[in-house]
Amino acid sequence: xxxxxxxxxxxxxLKRGRGRPISVLxxxxxxxxxxxxxxxxxxxxxxxxIASLGVIRLLPRSAEITGKVxxxxxxxxxxxxxxxxxxxxxxxxxxxxxxxxxxxxxxRVGNQIAEVxxxxxxxxxxxxxxxxxxxxxxxxxxxxxxRLDDYPHQFSGGxxxxxxxxxxxxxxxxxxxxxxxxxxxxxxxxxQILTLLSRLRREHSMGVLFITxxxxxxxxxxxxxxVLYAGKSVEWGGARSFFAQPRHPYSQxxxxxxxxxxxxxxxxxPGNLPDPESRPPGCRFAPRCAFREPAxxxxxxxxxxxxxxxxxxxxxxxxxxxxxLDAVTPEAAPAAPVNRxxxxxxxxLGVDYERTATSFIQGVLGRKDKMRALEDISFTLGQGExxxxxxxxGSGKSTLGRAVLQMIPYQGHVILNGEAFDAMPRAQRxxxxxxxxxxxxxPKESMNPRMRIGDIIAExxxxxxxxxxxxxxxxxxxxxxxxxLSDRMINLFxxxxxxxxxxxxxxxxxxxxxxxxxxLDEPTSSLDVSTQALLLNLLKDLARQDGLSYIxxxxxxxxxxxxxxxxxVLNGGRMVEFGAAQEVLTSPRNAYxxxxxxxxxxxxxxxPGGALDIMEFLPSTAQPSxx
Amino acid sequence: xxxxxxxxxxxxxxxxxxxxxxRAAMWLGDRGTLVTGLVLAVxxxxxxxxxxxxxxxxxxxIHGHHALxxxxxxxxxxxxxxxxxxxxxxxxxxxxxxIVSIPxxxxxxxxxxxxxxxxxxxxxxxxxxxxxxxxxxxxxxGLVVLIxxxxxxxxxxxxxxxxxxxxxxxxxxxxxxxEAIAQRNRDFILATRQFGGGTWYVARVHILRVxxxxxxxxxxxxxxxxxxxxSGLSFLGLGVxxxxxxxxxxxxxxxxxxxxxxxxxxxxxxxxxxxxxxxxNLIGQGLLARFGAAR
Numbered sequence: 072x073x074x075x076x077x078x079x080x081x082x083x084x085l086k087r088g089r090g091r092p093i094s095v096l097x098x099x100x101x102x103x104x105x106x107x108x109x110x111x112x113x114x115x116x117x118x119x120x121i122a123s124l125g126v127i128r129l130l131p132r133s134a135e136i137t138g139k140v141x142x143x144x145x146x147x148x149x150x151x152x153x154x155x156x157x158x159x160x161x162x163x164x165x166x167x168x169x170x171x172x173x174x175x176x177x178x179r180v181g182n183q184i185a186e187v188x189x190x191x192x193x194x195x196x197x198x199x200x201x202x203x204x205x206x207x208x209x210x211x212x213x214x215x216x217x218r219l220d221d222y223p224h225q226f227s228g229g230x231x232x233x234x235x236x237x238x239x240x241x242x243x244x245x246x247x248x249x250x251x252x253x254x255x256x257x258x259x260x261x262x263q264i265l266t267l268l269s270r271l272r273r274e275h276s277m278g279v280l281f282i283t284x285x286x287x288x289x290x291x292x293x294x295x296x297x298v299l300y301a302g303k304s305v306e307w308g309g310a311r312s313f314f315a316q317p318r319h320p321y322s323q324x325x326x327x328x329x330x331x332x333x334x335x336x337x338x339x340x341p342g343n344l345p346d347p348e349s350r351p352p353g354c355r356f357a358p359r360c361a362f363r364e365p366a367x368x369x370x371x372x373x374x375x376x377x378x379x380x381x382x383x384x385x386x387x388x389x390x391x392x393x394x395x396l397d398a399v400t401p402e403a404a405p406a407a408p409v410n411r412x413x414x415x416x417x418x419x420l421g422v423d424y425e426r427t428a429t430s431f432i433q434g435v436l437g438r439k440d441k442m443r444a445l446e447d448i449s450f451t452l453g454q455g456e457x458x459x460x461x462x463x464x465g466s467g468k469s470t471l472g473r474a475v476l477q478m479i480p481y482q483g484h485v486i487l488n489g490e491a492f493d494a495m496p497r498a499q500r501x502x503x504x505x506x507x508x509x510x511x512x513x514p515k516e517s518m519n520p521r522m523r524i525g526d527i528i529a530e531x532x533x534x535x536x537x538x539x540x541x542x543x544x545x546x547x548x549x550x551x552x553x554x555x556l557s558d559r560m561i562n563l564f565x566x567x568x569x570x571x572x573x574x575x576x577x578x579x580x581x582x583x584x585x586x587x588x589x590x591l592d593e594p595t596s597s598l599d600v601s602t603q604a605l606l607l608n609l610l611k612d613l614a615r616q617d618g619l620s621y622i623x624x625x626x627x628x629x630x631x632x633x634x635x636x637x638x639x640v641l642n643g644g645r646m647v648e649f650g651a652a653q654e655v656l657t658s659p660r661n662a663y664x665x666x667x668x669x670x671x672x673x674x675x676x677x678x679p680g681g682a683l684d685i686m687e688f689l690p691s692t693a694q695p696s697x698x
Numbered sequence: 699x700x701x702x703x704x705x706x707x708x709x710x711x712x713x714x715x716x717x718x719x720x721r722a723a724m725w726l727g728d729r730g731t732l733v734t735g736l737v738l739a740v741x742x743x744x745x746x747x748x749x750x751x752x753x754x755x756x757x758x759x760i761h762g763h764h765a766l767x768x769x770x771x772x773x774x775x776x777x778x779x780x781x782x783x784x785x786x787x788x789x790x791x792x793x794x795x796x797i798v799s800i801p802x803x804x805x806x807x808x809x810x811x812x813x814x815x816x817x818x819x820x821x822x823x824x825x826x827x828x829x830x831x832x833x834x835x836x837x838x839x840g841l842v843v844l845i846x847x848x849x850x851x852x853x854x855x856x857x858x859x860x861x862x863x864x865x866x867x868x869x870x871x872x873x874x875x876x877e878a879i880a881q882r883n884r885d886f887i888l889a890t891r892q893f894g895g896g897t898w899y900v901a902r903v904h905i906l907r908v909x910x911x912x913x914x915x916x917x918x919x920x921x922x923x924x925x926x927x928x929s930g931l932s933f934l935g936l937g938v939x940x941x942x943x944x945x946x947x948x949x950x951x952x953x954x955x956x957x958x959x960x961x962x963x964x965x966x967x968x969x970x971x972x973x974x975x976x977x978x979n980l981i982g983q984g985l986l987a988r989f990g991a992a993r
Contacts, residue, residue: 476892478888478891478892501894502894504892504894505892505893505894507892508892508893509888509889509892511885511888511889513885516884516885516886517885517886517889518886518889519886519904519907519908520908521907521908521910522907530890530893530895530903531893531894534890534893534894534895534899535893535894577889580889581889583893584893
């Protein structure tokens, strides 16, 4: 097996303003072999993207780089910029997270792919176009010849990512760097992209450096795993031994934080990533580690190479893996007495979307096409119950949430505590709407960036008629406390808090009007896995304490299964499956539900606790559909 | 790229600690454009508004023996064709220009914001009507309308403010409307509505706040536009009326006598117009860069 890429003791320090350089990547060594996939795993701030930019030499000029980057025997650091330009795209293909911003919206995809090929090979336009068609077919786009002349916006998210991969493959590179290519995609689509990458790397014996924050997604595909924490490698080695038994407490917690089918409580990591300027001198994970001892805090542990994987932890040998997982899995809050009175009832709900007519003549005439976004949805939501709504993008799940929230017009009835919204007098509708609140996917987008956190949380109080400023401040502090944040947040702007903190603030604000029901629209899908775990645990505790009802909308059936009492599966605007969570998960009646289940991370049999392996009762016929 | 990387590495911990001197140097370093504009604006405002108190020579007194003289100790910027003190007239002209331009800019600003927000937040048929009205107004050439009305009646300062204000708002209204439409369905607006926030509450508290950078920048550009429009009008003899004068009027008088080469009657007035528009634009550009970085 030949090595395509090897990083040897790569360190990167970045300068900011006139300050001294700050180390963001510290002594990383890893290899990618031909035909294999190395997963570089870490959460935001771990330095994983810096590492990939270091390989393709796209770091800012002020960056101080030491160590070696060897691509198939050539030291990339020794190349001139113009030689390096030839390497990028020809020897190294790149795929980024957001394909829509990586593709030029005004150029046909065929031309974009052909351009890369022409640039590096000097072939004719005709040959380049033929190559583009061949590539589109290779990445699994149906009717490649016809789609060559389409624009990026005419493709779905998953298809766009396939186009990006086709571009990256144009010159048959030795190495493909994929930086979070599946983040933001539905799980089903993400799995298909990974399967595609795995097939391509084998067929072309190309090395893949796959950068991700989600360990579970690479479980079946990676050959090697390299876990980064705060710019340092904490554990690395063969994927098989890693997933069989991760040794470092951080790797353990990271894996335990991924919601898996049938899991009772998620592992979580307390605290925050250390500030790059004031990192602990010893093990960087020590301040958040349940097993730290004084020695951990003074010196960085030497890598331990005696086991299956290499890990930098002085205590891993003594720790029993079961105890480790227990230590990072917090206790659940005591449950409030269950009172299953009906909080919300939805009957025969339908939503039409108007879109401007596609033909020019119809547009001139002002004709609009009607599109059925939701059809005949009925369900009830009990007090203190969590109803999970699962489906892919475009299934109508967010539309359902918006209809329940009275944000868009709909047919049918939404009945809150026995009173239908459409039957209420106008004056009553406003206070009734306050009883249903919402938490959106992107917490920063859900807050005015120019308002202070304190004002953001106090806004619903103000609108609800609480006039005394003192009272509002007191309640704001109490709300912050309920979601586990300090009152020091009050004077900050949303831009200066982390994603997880921002989502807690959004939850605090939703709680301010004391609603009975909260619609959670993909509340964790823009967050790191460990943050997601903390947040799901918090939501669960809040519901138990106060008898809150949730409508949890998500594409991730595992996350939903962790929260929901009942699950509804939407596909193409219709409810294709509805029932108790356990029942839907263990004996899904619908083929689409089975696909969703097959795509989600599964409970591992070798994990302590001896829970059921959900794979046992899954039908093996689940076929992934075309994206 | 370097920007996002820099934020990425400092995000968890917050700001860096720096000495006051370093901070001041960085502040200036980033804000060259803005500071230059502000200094220029303060100088021009001081010249025009405080000038009459510091340099008390009359702009109207006629010194018959000294007509059309170049700069001297008595008349630092010379005299005009009937012997009036050019420096005093430049100061008076500045005062007359700014006393009209700034209120006119404020009027334009208010009208543009209200009209734009009303269109963006109304039901779509009202929006359509308001926008067609706007198109109709935009189709009229602004300067020609101005000339028409100022020729119809001899405008005083108040009428000039009204005229300039009432003819200049459509551009801003369109910017405000488009921006408000881009903002109105953002998640935080939807969340506010869910708490019971009404249309005008949303407009006032959220949309205006998010648009603040664009608005501030446009306000500075508007002042520049107004100075230019008023100077243009006065140059054509339709703005500030004699014996009062404005920079545009001074420029016109000087250009009428260009055959006699009275550079002191042309250069200072032209320079003041140029500098005040440049000051407004520098401030606008500087603010734009600042807000752009903050986004």
